[in-house]
Amino acid sequence: MLIAFYIILGIIALFMIMQFGMVLAAKKSKGMRLSGLKGNLKKLESKGESGLVYFFSPSCHACKSQTPVIKTLQSNYKNVYDVDISKDSNTARIFGIKATPTTIAVKDGIISQVFLGVKPQDFLEKILIGSK
Numbered sequence: 001m002l003i004a005f006y007i008i009l010g011i012i013a014l015f016m017i018m019q020f021g022m023v024l025a026a027k028k029s030k031g032m033r034l035s036g037l038k039g040n041l042k043k044l045e046s047k048g049e050s051g052l053v054y055f056f057s058p059s060c061h062a063c064k065s066q067t068p069v070i071k072t073l074q075s076n077y078k079n080v081y082d083v084d085i086s087k088d089s090n091t092a093r094i095f096g097i098k099a100t101p102t103t104i105a106v107k108d109g110i111i112s113q114v115f116l117g118v119k120p121q122d123f124l125e126k127i128l129i130g131s132k
Contacts, residue, residue: 022099022116029096029104032111036094041081050107051079052128053095057086060100066118070103073121077128 034045054070056063073080085092105113
């Protein structure tokens with residue numbers, strides 16, 4: 001019985017360490033200058049441009065609740081972009097994406113903020129308004 005407790009405790013500790021590692025890895029990209037982007041995202045490399053880039057995966061359960069929020073923001077703001085990492089892994093690599101959902105704020109061609117997980121619409125709108 002005591003061995004089972006330690007095994008469960010070890011699994012929980014391992015899970016928490018992995019989560020912490022993903023957060024640290026994602027935060028490393030903050031302050032990084034962007035280059036090599038294509039399509040609509042290319043303009044985010046320019047000085048004076050800002051926006052939010054949302055990275056998701058169709059198989060991600062948390063993304064299923066975040067995606068409608070992003071779609072609403074896209075209907076209200078021109079500078080909100082979404083990237084399906086299963087179709088565009090190169091862009092995910094440029095931004096240093098390690099987990100989904102991840103939303104990144106970009107200003108003047110530099111990653112200014114990184115948000116892991118589901119974020120409410122009003123929070124993301126404040127980031128958008130503040131980045132202008």
